[in-house]
Amino acid sequence: MKRFIISPPVAALILAIVLFLLSGFLPNSYGSDVKVAIAQATNIVRLAVFLGVIAAGQTLVIISGFEGIDLSAGSIVTLTAILTYVMVKGEDNMVLLALLVSLVAGAIIGLLNGAGITFLKISPFVMTLGMAGMVTGAIIVINHGNVSGKVAPIMTELIARPLVFGIPGAIIIWLIFGVLIWLLLERTTFGKNLFAIGVNRVTAKLSGVNVTGTNLATYSLAGALAGFGGFLVVGNTGVVLIQLGQPFLFPSIAAVAVGGTLLSGGKGSYWGTMAGAIVLTLITSLLTTMQMPDSVRRMVLGATLLILISIYGRQQALRQ
Amino acid sequence: MKKRVTWDFLMARYPAFFPLILLVLSIAINLFLQPNMLDRETLNSNMRVFLPLILLAVGQAIVLLGGGIDISVGGVVSIVNTILATRVGLDGSPEKMWQFVLISLLAGALAGAINGFFIAYLRLQPIITTYATSFLYAGLALFILPNPGGGIPADISNLYRTSTPLGLPLAFYVIAILLLIWVYVSSTRYGKYLFAVGGKAEAAYETAVPVTLVQFGIYVISGFMAALAGIAITMLSGSGNAEIGGQMTLNSITAVVIGGNAFSGGIGGVAGPIMGAVTLSLIQNIISFARINTWWETLVKATIIVVALAAPGVINLIRRRRA
Numbered sequence: 001m002k003r004f005i006i007s008p009p010v011a012a013l014i015l016a017i018v019l020f021l022l023s024g025f026l027p028n029s030y031g032s033d034v035k036v037a038i039a040q041a042t043n044i045v046r047l048a049v050f051l052g053v054i055a056a057g058q059t060l061v062i063i064s065g066f067e068g069i070d071l072s073a074g075s076i077v078t079l080t081a082i083l084t085y086v087m088v089k090g091e092d093n094m095v096l097l098a099l100l101v102s103l104v105a106g107a108i109i110g111l112l113n114g115a116g117i118t119f120l121k122i123s124p125f126v127m128t129l130g131m132a133g134m135v136t137g138a139i140i141v142i143n144h145g146n147v148s149g150k151v152a153p154i155m156t157e158l159i160a161r162p163l164v165f166g167i168p169g170a171i172i173i174w175l176i177f178g179v180l181i182w183l184l185l186e187r188t189t190f191g192k193n194l195f196a197i198g199v200n201r202v203t204a205k206l207s208g209v210n211v212t213g214t215n216l217a218t219y220s221l222a223g224a225l226a227g228f229g230g231f232l233v234v235g236n237t238g239v240v241l242i243q244l245g246q247p248f249l250f251p252s253i254a255a256v257a258v259g260g261t262l263l264s265g266g267k268g269s270y271w272g273t274m275a276g277a278i279v280l281t282l283i284t285s286l287l288t289t290m291q292m293p294d295s296v297r298r299m300v301l302g303a304t305l306l307i308l309i310s311i312y313g314r315q316q317a318l319r320q
Numbered sequence: 321m322k323k324r325v326t327w328d329f330l331m332a333r334y335p336a337f338f339p340l341i342l343l344v345l346s347i348a349i350n351l352f353l354q355p356n357m358l359d360r361e362t363l364n365s366n367m368r369v370f371l372p373l374i375l376l377a378v379g380q381a382i383v384l385l386g387g388g389i390d391i392s393v394g395g396v397v398s399i400v401n402t403i404l405a406t407r408v409g410l411d412g413s414p415e416k417m418w419q420f421v422l423i424s425l426l427a428g429a430l431a432g433a434i435n436g437f438f439i440a441y442l443r444l445q446p447i448i449t450t451y452a453t454s455f456l457y458a459g460l461a462l463f464i465l466p467n468p469g470g471g472i473p474a475d476i477s478n479l480y481r482t483s484t485p486l487g488l489p490l491a492f493y494v495i496a497i498l499l500l501i502w503v504y505v506s507s508t509r510y511g512k513y514l515f516a517v518g519g520k521a522e523a524a525y526e527t528a529v530p531v532t533l534v535q536f537g538i539y540v541i542s543g544f545m546a547a548l549a550g551i552a553i554t555m556l557s558g559s560g561n562a563e564i565g566g567q568m569t570l571n572s573i574t575a576v577v578i579g580g581n582a583f584s585g586g587i588g589g590v591a592g593p594i595m596g597a598v599t600l601s602l603i604q605n606i607i608s609f610a611r612i613n614t615w616w617e618t619l620v621k622a623t624i625i626v627v628a629l630a631a632p633g634v635i636n637l638i639r640r641r642r643a
Contacts, residue, residue: 067583067584069447116626116629116630116633119633119637120629120630120632120633120634120637121633121636122629122630122633123577123582123583123584125389125573125577125583126573126574126577126583126629127626127629129570129573129574130574130622130625130626130629131622131626132622133618133619133621133622133625133626134619134622134623134626136618136622137616137617137618137619137620137621137622137623138619140615140618140619141615141616141619144615250451253447253448253451254448254451254452257445257448262445263445263447263448264445293463293466294459294462295459295460295461295462295463295466295562296459296463297459298455298456298458298459298462299455299456299459299460299463300459301455301459302452302453302454302455302456302457302459303452303456305448305451305452305455306438306449306452306453306456309444309445309448309449309452310438310442310444
């Protein structure tokens with residue numbers, strides 16, 4: 001049988017470009033105006049940054065295998081967005097401290113996830129689901145539904161506005177971020193161990209990998225990355241609400257799957273997730289432009305996702 | 321030689337042993353806060369609220385046993401609710417109601433079959449497939465009934481709400497039937513296959529288990545159970561709302577895991593998840609009866625659930641340290 005070998009990240013990216021070009025034919029789209037088209041494309045990529053960063057942690061825990069998943073990512077995003085908002089209070093000199101606090105808060109929650117999963121043998125799905133409830137509950141207890149604060153001008157400047165050559169700062173941050181995650185996955189011992197425990201924990205342990213340590217580190221790191229996501233999201237929106245992070249949660253898993261990372265672990269890349277985040281953001285914003293009722297939009301999104309994963313999300317056949 | 325019944329033996333042999341302790345504990349606390357809890361009226365009014373989640377948890381338990389997961393069940397509940405609320409109507413005849421109950425069950429099984437087709441035959445990953453179809457189903461429900469409304473005849477709702485044959489809540493009979501069916505199914509060939517596939521699909525395939533068919537079957541069962549849950553919740557509320565099922569999916573998974581089934585499949589049964597669903601619902605009751613400050617509710621509930629999930633692991637850690 002003839003086989004076409006296109007790696008999932010490339011396939012997702014090609015798909016995004018084709019979809020975007022086709023969207024030009026839509027009635028209220030960019031039409032033949034190249035300038036508008038570029039602006040629109042840039043904006044979609046800029047919006048994909050937030051999903052992409054939040055999905056980075058998700059990529060790591062999913063690669064770590066053993067049903068790895070992080071359902072607390074959404075609530076961590078909300079938490080650190082609120083923390084940033086309250087701490088910064090519109091002052092530039094507080095931004096770095098707020099970023100640090102966001103990362104640490106996310107890492108602590110991630111560490112608790114990891115501890116429950118590795119030491120108490122709770123399955124990641126329910127452990128992180130319960131943690132999401134606890135974090136959301138803690139947010140409600142602490143702020144009683146209202147927060148006062150303000151994002152700093154420098155954050156809006158860096159995240160939401162064009163920085164150099166009309167490229168928004170968020171995209172530049174994402175590119176640097178992407179290179180760092182790639183280095184982490186492909187060029188460090190941690191990355192090698194991560195893939196090793198994702199493939200098979202027993203063989204990893206026998207070949208000298210510290211499985212417990214790697215697992216704890218993975219969940220902590222995932223929490224910290226979600227925390228960074230919250231910091232970025234609030235820089236973009238400028239306002240916070242209790243439901244801020246939740247809409248990113250399942251799309252972050254979908255972005256990982258669309259990017260070709262195996263949900264059973266051991267195989268995947270962050271480039272794929274980045275491409276997946278762009279495809280998902282593109283589809284969502286196209287559906288919004290088409291002004292369809294909410295019900296049809298949900299159905300089209302579901303069907304598109306199903307088609308996407310049917311193309312290259314298939315598992316190995318039972319007969320080998 | 322007499323075999324000593326130890327804690328480890330009970331924990332390993334009976335996955336529903338720990339859930340039973342949790343259930344007894346939550347009943348005791350609930351009884352303390354609400355002394356009339358075991359009265360016929362109160363018991364019935366509690367059980368009729370718990371039943372939809374119990375039905376959903378049983379379907380989810382079968383899926384998890386077979387090594388899958390179904391996060392589209394909430395969407396199926398919504399579809400069934402909207403079908404009944406729009407097609408039967410508040411002034412519909414009983415015949416019309418039962419006719420659409422039948423259609424709803426078929427719709428549920430069909431929705432499950434769609435999941436099963438993609439997962440078993442096209443070999444897509446269960447979590448992401450059912451996530452995609454959950455949009456499909458929730459969107460369809462919203463398409464059928466864009467704004468909350470409609471309903472089913474009051475007589476039929478009352479039948480569900482107030483029937484207590486022999487003084488016991490209707491839900492008890494449903495649970496008994498479910499358990500009997502499970503006892504039968506787990507002794508059949510399909511039951512054995514289910515555990516084999518959930519344990520390790522590749523190994524099951526090597527030993528000539530029809531893995532694809534078993535995997536397809538668990539999603540059809542799950543869709544069917546979700547339709548039953550949808551019928552129950554519609555009879556409970558008497559009205560239609562396309563978002564009614566949305567919150568139930570994750571609860572059903574939590575219920576199954578509190579019920580002692582392994583998330584990775586192959587270990588557990590149906591009795592544990594039923595107890596898990598009741599425990600989860602009782603926790604909600606306890607929180608409302610304990611007059612906890614509203615701001616604290618979410619945190620307290622989540623903490624209790626995490627503690628309940630963590631308890632077996634903590635006990636094992638302590639025991640191992642002592643040994």
